[in-house]
Amino acid sequence: MIEGILIGLSTALSLTNILMVMVGCFAGTIIGMLPGLGPMTAIALMIPITYGFDPSTGLILMAGVYYGAVFGGSTSSILLNAPGIPGTVATAFDGYPMAQQGKAGKALAIAAYSSFAGGTISAIFLLVAAPSLSKVSLAFRSPDYFALMILGLTAISAFSSKGQFLKAMMMVVLGLMLATVGQDSLSDITRFTFNNMNLTDGISFVLIVMATFAMSEALTIIFRGKDPNRAAKQISLTELGSIKVNKEETIKMAKTIPRSSILGFLIGVLPGAGATIASFLAYGMERNYVNEEEKQKFGKGSVHGLSAPETANNAACSGSFVPLLTLGIPGSGTTAVMLGALLGFGIQPGPRLYQTNPEIFWSVIMSMYIGMVVLLILNLPLIPYIARILAVPRNYLIPLILFFSVTGIYLMSFNNFDIFLMIGIAVVATFLRLYDFPMPPLILAFVLGGLMEETLRRSLLISDGSPNFLWDRPITLIILLITITIVGWQIFSTFRKKS
């Protein structure tokens, strides 16, 4: 293994490759910051450019773009409450309130340190445990995936609802309903399209996330413009704050990072689960770990609440490379794009890659790690400049958020139906947010909807329509029991509050 690491390092540390990773990180950050353009788009854009390079250089450039875009996505989540990718939605829960308190620089620094630490720890896991972990992920069957997704949705409802579990569960159902619009994946039967051709392919994730986060946030700021409490918050938006993290915050991060890294990595290894579930579960888990005083700070700018999802989503990014590199199965959308790039270079990932071409395997891992180091060295000092986005007055910021949202959708489809749909959903979301109906459960449900139906379909077909699949396998049963415990805990908490 040591020999492999050295081969990987010698390739990644050449002058050209270091330059490539720097360019990649910078370009990735810029693209990732634009709401709607996440790592997947950023990497996809780079694929044609990398064809001119040798495989290692191309992969190193893409690794830089990948981590740059993830960092950029966190930046737009924290500064604008506009997550470009589902994996950074949980980052906004505490990152955005922190920015509103005038600690934007600090929030970005905590996100950067947590991402770096999460990525580093999971890269070590990846080096040590890749072959054996792929066996664990192979042991998961459709019923387990289905139960895991139910757990993820219940957890997000429990932890993001501020005590209003039923409202959050209603948003979960709404998200799943929106995900069923369009063609059924197996039979190609169109559902809920009402003979509108524009809905045949379903509603895009970018549209939903733009409408419920970016656009709805912009409308909410305007809507509550006369609110004296909100006006005070707007004034504090112009304070950028320091990027220095004090001792107390460092201790909090040091406690959060190890457990979130382990969770993030393990979730990332499971195909399909990825950074989104990891970040939401880490957020929920962290809230349960901390004391009552810290728990109250969640959703209001908690260091634990920001550090946990940021650590976990980066750890999951590395974890998702395990099934890709050892089995040739992409575990997430981003790794699917990476698979396309590897195939373009004539490299077929899978068990044979690890055994017969270890130099490629190690250079991919090393390039990922060097990308994170460069990002920390390059982007962290730039945080005060990046955070200046907040200093833009409301009269300019709001139209610019709307402009980025509309552009993101227009770029995807060149179709004004999608823009009308986005405006409609944004207006509904604005009113729902006004009455504390949380949007994150809707987003997660929408993302998981297709996969959830697919795993339920397989499970029911295997069990011939019987619900036995929910308790036949020990893993499924354990996940189901955890879900029931969360629901039970919510009911118990409600009764305790009453008494």
Next chain:
Amino acid sequence: MRISPTKFISLLFLVLSVFYLYTAYNIQVFAFDENAPFNARTFPIYLGWAGIILSSLKIILPEKVTTEVNHKHLDYKSIIYLIIISLIYAAVILKIGYFISTSLFLFASYYFLGERRWGLMFILSFPFVAAFMYLLHGLLNIYLRDPFLKYIGVMG
């Protein structure tokens, strides 16, 4: 009897769920799939029932945590203007092209939000959109459809 806004939203969600369930039962599936353990209707039917149960519970159960919104503090005028401008923008973007429609949308939004620094408003609309288009189309090679700029020969 006064119904709280949360319960009213839950009632709307109940109506939506009933309609969704009705539509789900009417999804046309293949004849050989009609009695299969899982077909295109199954998942939506479960969702419809879940929506009905959850919204009914929200309506029936007493509200322990109420969300109070002071409507005097809500700026209905600005938001209505902004939504109308956005709808007009969506309606004309294909006809007059991305550059002009986006620049005009930004300029009008600044104006209706109370901005009167004309020079800054202009810079942050027309030249800003041009620079953004150059970044996307010129540098990142992301295709941006604009029939007007194509017509006058600025874009290929």
